[in-house]
Amino acid sequence: MAPPRIAPRRSLDALPAYLPGKPSEDADVFKVSSNESPFPPPQVIADAIATSLQQINRYPDMGVVAPRRALAGEFDLPVSRVAVGAGSVAVLGQLVHALCEPGDEVVYAWRSFEAYPVVTGVAAATPVQVPLDSHYRHDLEAMAAAITERTRIVILCSPNNPTGTTISQAEVDALLAQVPEHVLVVIDEAYREFVDGAEHVDALATFRAHHNVAVLRTFSKVQGLAGLRIGYGFAPEAVVEGILKVAPPFGVSLPAQAAAIASLTHEAEVEFGHRVRALVGERQRVRAGLLEQGWADRPGGLPDSQGNFVFLPLCQDGPEFMDFAMDRGLIVRCYGHDGVRVTIDVEKANDRFLEICREWIGRSGTTA
Ligand SMILES: *Cc1c(COP(=O)(O)O)cnc(C)c1O
Numbered sequence: 214m215a216p217p218r219i220a221p222r223r224s225l226d227a228l229p230a231y232l233p234g235k236p237s238e239d240a241d242v243f244k245v246s247s248n249e250s251p252f253p254p255p256q257v258i259a260d261a262i263a264t265s266l267q268q269i270n271r272y273p274d275m276g277v278v279a280p281r282r283a284l285a286g287e288f289d290l291p292v293s294r295v296a297v298g299a300g301s302v303a304v305l306g307q308l309v310h311a312l313c314e315p316g317d318e319v320v321y322a323w324r325s326f327e328a329y330p331v332v333t334g335v336a337a338a339t340p341v342q343v344p345l346d347s348h349y350r351h352d353l354e355a356m357a358a359a360i361t362e363r364t365r366i367v368i369l370c371s372p373n374n375p376t377g378t379t380i381s382q383a384e385v386d387a388l389l390a391q392v393p394e395h396v397l398v399v400i401d402e403a404y405r406e407f408v409d410g411a412e413h414v415d416a417l418a419t420f421r422a423h424h425n426v427a428v429l430r431t432f433s434k435v436q437g438l439a440g441l442r443i444g445y446g447f448a449p450e451a452v453v454e455g456i457l458k459v460a461p462p463f464g465v466s467l468p469a470q471a472a473a474i475a476s477l478t479h480e481a482e483v484e485f486g487h488r489v490r491a492l493v494g495e496r497q498r499v500r501a502g503l504l505e506q507g508w509a510d511r512p513g514g515l516p517d518s519q520g521n522f523v524f525l526p527l528c529q530d531g532p533e534f535m536d537f538a539m540d541r542g543l544i545v546r547c548y549g550h551d552g553v554r555v556t557i558d559v560e561k562a563n564d565r566f567l568e569i570c571r572e573w574i575g576r577s578g579t580t581a
Pocket of ligand 1: 303
């Protein structure tokens with residue numbers, strides 16, 4: 214039989230095929246592999262979702278105007294500079310689609326968020342990956358040097374997923390001083406609320422001060438709406454127009470829009486404040502435990518994570534650690550031969566993680 218002639222375009226061959234995750238039926242297994250919030254939605258959000266269901270026979274507003282207005286009010290921006298999509302990953306994907314012709318270049322750090330190569334490849338743009346420095350931080354000088362005539366977008370992730378390191382205002386300012394006008398600098402700050410004590414760029418102020426800066430934010434992490442799919446961004450007006458043009462029709466559901474608006478209420482924000490403080494406290498406790506176990510003395514050290522997760526630079530031992538943790542009821546995320554990322558969750562899950570780390574480091578005997 215002749216081989217099938219219909220196949221996806223060749224440039225998609227480089228992208229990872231979808232691999233179903235391993236869902237756990239076991240109630241005593243903690244899934245700490247996706248940086249999700251361990252908390253259910255606050256009542257005000259649950260109520261808004263329930264009310265929205267009464268209108269689910271209607272299409273949602275395609276321009277996502279109500280949440281965009283609410284966000285514009287919250288951050289004192291014109292609606293025309295606020296984009297909302299089905300998750301901030303979708304906003305970024307639309308942004309790349311809107312800006313890049315095939316072969317245009319998108320510069321980002323590596324290792325960084327796994328969605329960056331995907332959104333770049335889907336748009337048939339060319340990824341330019343700039344290695345993190347030896348402290349797992351963005352190397353902004355190298356990123357500036359990687360910009361060419363074909364570069365349309367530079368993505369910065371702060372705190373960086375998966376290493377948790379932040380980018381300072383001075384570093385971003387120095388980059389912007391070198392970036393040509395035709396390049397949009399996108400700052401993805403999905404984990405901004407979890408930053409405590411590290412220098413971190415003020416992305417919104419930077420956006421206000423420059424014509425070629427955009428910011429991405431999400432409702433998936435602190436607000437715990439990962440399952441509803443809604444995220445947003447601030448971008449120059451023409452970029453927002455492009456993002457809306459390439460949007461999948463009616464992509465942001467009515468419950469998602471209602472939940473996002475409810476999450477901006479005072480009541481919800483007070484609750485999120487408590488949750489962030491609890492998770493940051495747990496992250497600090499976990500870090501202290503890891504330091505006490507000697508993880509900072511291993512090759513690669515222990516990056517200072519400012520997200521709702523920690524990163525263990527296990528290098529080639531990553532896959533083995535992942536299995537080791539799995540056998541002990543903890544599902545973690547392994548990044549090839551770079552390391553393992555573990556989400557900060559409820560106290561019991563974090564205790565189990567520390568226990569597993571203690572057993573691992575004792576067994577492998579690699580403390581300095
Ligand atoms: C989780 C995460 C997001 C959020 O994605 P959504 O599509 O809004 O769920 C964005 N950027 C980074 C770096 C993330 O880790």
